[in-house]
Amino acid sequence: MRGKRKRQEEPLCKKHREGLAWFCEKDLELLCAQCRVSSDHGDHPLMPVEEAAATHRRKLKSYIESLSEQIKDTEIRSEMQMSKCFELRQKIENEKDELHSEVKQLKHFLEKGQIARLISLLNExxxxQEN
Known part of the structure; x- marks a missing residue:
């Protein structure tokens, strides 16, 4: 796609109206040839724009790769958490069902005991009355 782009006009230095062909690594600025030798950037590390662009593209690519890995790891951890949540919900539902069943059995047992006790009392x- 790069080859098909229209050639953009080269940006010019606002101060000297020259092409910006240098990059100041310290100030992260584009410079023209005159700005390059000025006292403002004289002792700063400078490199041609193309080289600086390639260097920064590599850095960006490395950052993107690292962030992509972090995103992938985060998505995996998120899926694991969601799975654990689902398992816990399922376990809670199972325990609720079990508790409900135990309460039902206990209620049935107590009702049977109550009926048996009532029968016993009626017999007594x-x-x-007969005696």
Whole structure:
């Protein structure tokens, strides 16, 4: 796609109206030939724009790769957390069902015991009345 782009006009230095062919690594600025030798940038590390662009593209690519890996790891951890949440919800539902069943059984047991006790009391009452 790069080859098909229209050639953009070269940006010019606002101060000297020359092409910006240098990059100041310290100030992260584009410079023309005159700005390059000025006292403002005289002792700063400078490199041609194309070289600086390539260097910064490599750095950006490395950052993007690192961030992509972090995103992938985060997505994996997120999926694991969601899976754990689902498992915990399922476990809670199972325990609720089990508790409900145990309460039902206990209620049934108590009702049977109550009926048996009532029958026993009725039998005693009948025996007392007959005597």
């Amino acid at each position: 009452e009948t025996n007392v």
